[in-house]
Amino acid sequence: MEIFRSLEDIPATLGNSVITIGNFDGVHLGHREIFRTVRKAAEQLRAVSVVVTFVPHPLKVVSAPKKQLRLINTYTEKETLIAASGIDCMLAIPFTESFAALSARAFVEDILVKKLSVALLIIGYDYSFGSNRQGNVSTLLELGREFGFKVRVLEPIGHDGLVYSSSKVRELIQEGDVAGVVPLLGRHFSLGGTVVAGHHRGAGIGFPTANIRTEKELVPASGVYAVKVKIDETIYDGACNIGNNPTFDNDESSIEVFLFDFAGDLYGKELRIYFVTRIRDERRFSGIDELKSAISADVSRCREILAATALMEYREYLERG
Incomplete structure (x- = not known):
């Protein structure tokens, strides 16, 4: 798996991509199913599979107190686990207060479209993004129509009534x-x-x-x-x-x-x-x-x-x- 640690690292020759976005702390079975979906879609479209994530975790930058959240994985562990899922590329965006102020539209246009040439975006049903979390599924569907990429929304992923959740993993380990x-x-x-x-x-x-x-x-x-x-x-x-x-x-x-x-x-x-x-x-x-x-x-x-x-x-x- 190729890792881009800044937007400048992304090659102009990357080609069309199938993307998912998230923090993916724990890389649990729900995340694994998302990565499998991304990988299969990329194979069908002859595109590159890409995971977009953030370093540090956004809650360590925009929440108060900023260090309250204890991550399940170190960043190195997360990279290893995502690579094990067969993903082609990972973009680890440095998350700063200035980046947090980026609008939903700018994030989509400047990063997903211009930098990553997104053909298909795969997200969870409750995904939100951009300054003050102003972007949501409806926003992405609208922007997808404008910029010419498709959006696939995944329902909650779980088994036997158990929804896979980083928060639940964190709670159990702390107990x-x-x-x-x-x-x-x-x-x-x-x-x-x-x-x-x-x-x-x-x-x-x-x-x-x-x-x-x-x-x-x-x-x-x-x-x-x-x-x-x-x-x-x-x-x-x-x-x-x-x-x-x-x-x-x-x-x-x-x-x-x-x-x-x-x-x-x-x-x-x-x-x-x-x-x-x-x-x-x-x-x-x-x-x-x-x-x-x-x-x-x-x-x-x-x-x-x-x-x-x-x-x-x-x-x-x-x-x-």
Whole structure:
């Protein structure tokens, strides 16, 4: 997938395009269906499939407080997931206050028509855009007639009464329901990070943990999770604790993972944690012995759960249709 990070990056030779527009945070199954529709339409029209999105997320620029929204994906993750959906090109428009002031008509004429040569625009039923969200489906249909492109409006996408929604994904992850997001994402929720120095307590009680520093904004609720962890191309089962370690009265929240059947130095390594299910709340223990007993029970339960669980990551998510 070719990525244009500014309007100036778009080549004049791009040709006619089939476009969809959105933030696509989470790249859930609803987004995947939109991308599939765009890709198939582009093949039929012998056009280029294009996803138009924005960096940063518009709510981080025009809302108050601007940093309230926690994104499901990093921008790099979003690019990887969109590329996995078979899209030809992605335009990541730098979203600024001046861009937010652009009128709906100017956005369509200057970007979709003149820059991207849109032949077909595929959007959701409730899509709105432009300064003060003045543009909507009716606006696009009218502009499409004026400038000679077609507009296809998609109804809400879901399954068995469940509408796929980034807001719902975000809500479930914040509650710690990482198993509940799989039917919406089509894959296990994951975060990537670097192993950094921690407090070294785990090794002293027989459960050495890797302390993870991540750029991910959205992290599951505090608690203990059964996880699968990818290091290079090897997958390990493990248990992950997120929280303040109340037994030790830590001031800051941390992400620590204990890998089963692993020996070696992880400091400085990049790894990815895939969250399978939450097994309990984080809690304070009376002392080291009670803590060790609880961790042993956690590990046993995680082993049992993970032995019966196949990892679903974005490759499998793509292959499933």
